[in-house]
Amino acid sequence: MSFTIHTSISAAVYENENVKPRDERRKALLGVRGLRKHHGERLLFDIERIEIATHGAYVLTGVNGAGKSTLLRVLGGLERAEIDSLRFEGQDVLRVHPYPRALRKAIVYVHQHPILFSTSVPHNIGYGLELRRLHKDEIAGRVEAAMAWAGVTHLRDSDPAKLSGGEKQRVALARAKVLQPRLLLLDEPTANLDGQAREQVIELIPTLVEAGSSVVIACHDRDLIGLPGVQRFKLRDGRLEIR
Numbered sequence: 230m231s232f233t234i235h236t237s238i239s240a241a242v243y244e245n246e247n248v249k250p251r252d253e254r255r256k257a258l259l260g261v262r263g264l265r266k267h268h269g270e271r272l273l274f275d276i277e278r279i280e281i282a283t284h285g286a287y288v289l290t291g292v293n294g295a296g297k298s299t300l301l302r303v304l305g306g307l308e309r310a311e312i313d314s315l316r317f318e319g320q321d322v323l324r325v326h327p328y329p330r331a332l333r334k335a336i337v338y339v340h341q342h343p344i345l346f347s348t349s350v351p352h353n354i355g356y357g358l359e360l361r362r363l364h365k366d367e368i369a370g371r372v373e374a375a376m377a378w379a380g381v382t383h384l385r386d387s388d389p390a391k392l393s394g395g396e397k398q399r400v401a402l403a404r405a406k407v408l409q410p411r412l413l414l415l416d417e418p419t420a421n422l423d424g425q426a427r428e429q430v431i432e433l434i435p436t437l438v439e440a441g442s443s444v445v446i447a448c449h450d451r452d453l454i455g456l457p458g459v460q461r462f463k464l465r466d467g468r469l470e471i472r
């Protein structure tokens with residue numbers, strides 16, 4: 230499935246992140262030291278340190294095959310790697326395989342090619358909240374807000390299978406946003422889009438940060454790379470350059 234929904238329960242711990250005081254900003258959200266990924270004998274990357282700040286926005290660039298998607302999946306806890314140490318919100322995470330529940334809940338990965346359930350657009354967006362056992366009225370309210378945010382309200386009754394690439398991507402972003410993640414990992418969200426569809430997705434990105442998430446975007450898109458306040462990571466020859 231394109232989008233990882235984790236089955237953690239209880240009300241969101243981070244419900245009020247968007248009203249976090251300013252001095253809370255720029256604190257380290259996620260810090261990983263000594264991160265290595267092998268495929269068999271091949272060392273894909275060897276990263277000394279990667280730090281994601283609270284409310285931080287980052288792009289991750291690198292040539293095809295550099296390991297961008299793999300790095301996002303590792304940071305999302307979806308793929309194993311060798312990790313010397315990992316801190317999340319100031320706490321050492323001792324067991325990283327699998328990620329503890331709090332991390333699974335806090336970090337959401339959005340695949341480059343979102344796959345939607347064939348049910349309906351609102352069901353796709355609300356499904357993760359159902360798994361978290363939120364009250365159905367709460368789910369309905371959050372889904373409405375997310376559809377409005379993503380500009381997909383008019384697609385409420387559309388067949389998810391028949392949406393365009395840009396519409397699917399916006400539904401996938403809404404599906405991630407309703408979970409109010411602390412960290413969103415977006416894998417090439419504009420790669421298959423052009424024109425207005427691409428611009429609509431780019432416009433949503435800063436609002437995710439404003440709403441309280443840190444965002445890491447794997448991409449080649451110059452307009453995403455050029456968004457104000459975005460820091461750049463580049464994977465080159467297995468090393469992470471921080472720009």
Ligand SMILES: Nc1ncnc2c1ncn2[C@@H]1O[C@H](COP(=O)(O)OP(=O)(O)OP(=O)(O)O)[C@@H](O)[C@H]1O
Binds near residue numbers: 295298
């Ligand atoms: N399970 C696997 N076994 C062996 N090699 C793999 C496996 N998964 C990925 N790779 C290799 O790891 C490398 C990095 O792949 P990855 O998809 O992370 O790159 P990427 O930077 O996202 O590329 P792109 O820009 O094309 O999306 C590629 O050479 C890929 O073939």
Ligand SMILES: [Mg+2]
Binds near residue numbers: 299447
């Ligand atoms: Mg990739």
